[in-house]
Amino acid sequence: MIFDESKQPSIIVPLTGTTTQMLIDQAREAELAGADVLEWRIDFMIGAHQNLSFTSMGREIIEPILAETTTPLLLTIRTMEQGGQVKLTDGRYRILLAEMLDTLKYLQVPAERIGIDLEFRFDGTPDLSARAHELGYTVVVSHHDWIETPDSELVNLLLDSIMELDGVIPKLAVTPQSDDDVDRLLEVTRKVSRERKRPIIALSMGELGRRSRIEGWKYGSIATFATVGEGSAPGQPTMTELRDALDSGN
Template structure:
């Protein structure tokens, strides 16, 4: 049985999948302008993609901007994500710098959830998870493949490993080379949800072919999906104003 999570009044893991909107702006001014533009939309979480920020490798500046972002979005759950270049992000960062930055974000009290790349290496991942939980924040364990879709059993292995390592929400995103790859992702998601998951999971197939995985997330057991307001953070993200109706349509059918 899935144990849902509630973050700032938003329940994750039941009903209509929540919509996450990423902020991928470069300057603090633009980041706060985007926050103002989305704060009153019908969304469920905001992700700050810190690796896009011009001062992403300056911890003091990052935390300053994080506090200002929290002030601009007082009610919405805030996900702090530094996506490394190895998994499609904008900047290189060492494991020690990555761990220190995530710890500072968790300890700041301004981020509700911190993204941790589980396959950076086991030691780094476990250190991040422990530090973030000690600080009182939640962990989204993530893995991204922008080149291919692994076989079904490999997808299941990755999601189960994230869960076994103690993340609060396992998340996996893959790139399809054809429709068969999309079906592999959806089948693996359904099996994880029905047979192994005891907490919310998030999966998606990126790009145009993978759009169905974003819209039909609830059918297969994915608890959240990413929608774009302006510039998105990954291929295939659908504008929020179109996504809500589609998610509601699938939910009503179920």
Template sequence: MSTIIKKMEAEHIQRPLICAPLVGKTFAAIKEELFVITKKQPGLIEWRVDFFEELHKTESVIETGKWIKENAKGIPVLFTRRSTREGGEPISLNEEQVTDLYVSVMKADVIDAVDVELSSPEEAKETILSLAKEKEIQTVMSFHDFSKTPEKEALLAVLKQAQEEGGDVGKIALMPQSLHDVLIVAEVTEEANRELTIPIITMSMGPKGALSRLFGGAFGSAVSFAVGQTASAPGQIAIDQLERVLDVIDGSQV
């Protein structure tokens, strides 16, 4: 499998991969957005397909996915349907139809990685993970809470669950109610990166959580999400601004 998202070395401050979201509602909007994003050269593009108005048309999704891959200038593509239960856009598909869409897209060889929510039905997770392994597509097992930041032990358990269920990457995104919550996520990140064998992605959201997008990599978060043209979650920072901060952090390690 081509490992796009790589595990951070414990006890070493490393630069995280920058991922830019693609959230256009139409093919025309996606074309415009991708043109802007590729000029900024992020390490990963996340296609948030729950924003796409033709999500219910599998062939349209596949054809759009092919166009994205052909025009992404070699940048890998992460395919994500975020459910409403975890902060995504409302869609007309039920869970079974979402699984069928994932299967069709993976078989079409137009994506490099897929996001699979840990809260998804067990059968859906098993189907997607099995095919992803066969197709050598990296899987990101994710958990999002847009209302709060759970306790440290609960967050560590979520990341361990991602590994135990066979995910290639574990991801958590939480909403902080205080700066202390941001510190909890940093602590979880450092501990999970040391204890688990898979890469992890962590972040706090919103204005307070924006700090975690700047220094998360120093604690072991493998990816930081940044705005290419349009944000997909609260607290995302523009790519050029994030790059400047990461440059400063890199420079301090010399």
């Protein structure tokens, strides 16, 4: 697994560059800043260069990043409906992710350094998840709610539904309307992580949910996000802010 469960929490830093050199520079900077995982947000690249295939991006970007760093790499194509940069049909999403897995296998990248983020809403996710798991990659299955924080029962059901997929790490990001929403998410995270004894990533977005990114590990969320330069979602603290908060025990 690319996440170190002894960390409190593992810190993921997004890479949002739209050229190979930008991504390599961001990866080096993030590693020097202390990132535990680098997340290549591939949708930023696809959004800037339409009709790119993953096959063409793999050797030009993945190999140099892995060569220039020692930090695990989480590969994410975040769609517009989930807060990303590209709008994709189910078929196009499936093709891109299948190309990703084919390219990684061809490049023979070390499986212990690779994570794959799959969006729960796509019909192809169960099959893609199973294949990525067979190849030895860490699989994160994510869902983002940009409108609200569902009630606790629905959050619980959603996490349970994701965990029906063998060996995946559920990631749930929701939008709070009040401090109570943040508290509810944290308490459900605590309950599910203890009962299911499975790693979970859960957070509230935006400024209101900022404390969930800092305190979530106390409730069982194994990872959080921080920025080194440009962020990828509202409410992400900088690496310095997050380190300071964690070091102070907050």
